[in-house]
Amino acid sequence: MTKTHFQTGPVTIPIHGSDETVAVRRIYCVGRNYVAHIREMAEGDEKDPPFFFQKPTDSIVTGGEMPYPAATADLQFEVELAVIIGTEGADISPGAAFDHVFGYAVALDMTRRDLQFLARDMRRPWEMGKSFDHSAPIGAVLPRAEAGDLTEGTIRISVNGEVKQDSDISLMIWGVADTIAHLSAQYRLMPGDVILTGTPAGVGPVVPGDVLDASCAGLPGLTLTVTPALTAKEKAHAAD
Template sequence: MSDFIFPVATQPAIPVIGETARYAVRRIFCVGRNYAKHAAEMGYEADRDAPFFFTKSAHMTCASGSTIPYPPGTEDFQYEMELTVAIGAPLFRATPAQAAQAIYGYGCGLDMTRRDLQIKSREIKRPWTFGKDVENSAVFAPLTKAADFGAIGDQRIFLDVNGQRKQSSTLDLMIHAVPDVMAYLSGFYHLDAGDVIMTGTPEGVGPVVAGDVITGGIDGLSPVSLRVTQAE
């Protein structure tokens, strides 16, 4: 007899290159406006003193290569291409050096956003939940283990829609480096294996419509893709 009244939902997880087991997703933290030019295109100055965060539910996880319906409640569904960092060890009140040692792997990710709802919430000083915590909105490519990727430097990060380049930048233009982001976040949470950080998007974000195919990449990592179909 089950210990639960209703069936337990499937554990969200991300494939790992070279492993048959998958990386179980516990929480998803997202860094806002971590590239200066993206902050500018959103009408803001870059936040250089400290990173800020929003979250997505773990069950918003979506596998690269999926086909998803255009989400309800929006007329402006947008892509954001990001470097994803998967944590593999406990972190609490950590230094950047300690944080760097706790990285399990890296991957390509898409932070899909109901931009009109995000902006509406922002203007009336309410949380971004309807804009960001969207079903199928955390799209993850297979992870590459940290040792196989090496150091974060000037690797290209880019995104195409229907084969047309929309975003193009390099990882060294992130305002807050990954170990600094992790160390700062560990001052507020007991981080652990299963916690994923989406590290922000460069400039060039924009809308998609039903029928569009999104493909994105970061040098040295498995690419990410997503197809959008008609709304349900």
């Protein structure tokens, strides 16, 4: 019998009001999808269209804590609407896009901003700044059958009780339908794919001990505490 080493179970997200979960397949992220965020970051022409990058599936965090990551002195939050795909499809039209949605959640695109900017300045990929352990905290999924087709709604995050980002998803350059259409022209979307749809203005740094409270369009909220960085012993135990 062949023995497989290091195999782990599927990464899942709880479904609100249910004992069931969603098994995550991939995490796609939309970059520069709010004009105000493009302006605050001063890192691109606001006339350019949004673009896509990915995070590893096991960067999902559904619990209430996130350890401060290694190799950074500038960990920043970005609150986002997450769309969970329920029906596969490619070259999906905007008019048919919501038919492929299983549900939604509020999520955070945690970013090692110093590493992201270093990569940007050297014209290298963003992986080290965006695609690290615990970089995709996400709340419980609310099925589309309950939430409807989301085209507007407040998106907000506070840190230690102080509101930092406060906008509306109607201000996305590509809304949910257009995001699905553009992404599905490049990838066949499958059940369990998670799409983080971009962040509005107001991003900023956090340190261990900070408590983040995120909300979006009436979806189940997400509360996250940043904890001290893991020790070498804790990292080894987590890998077991």
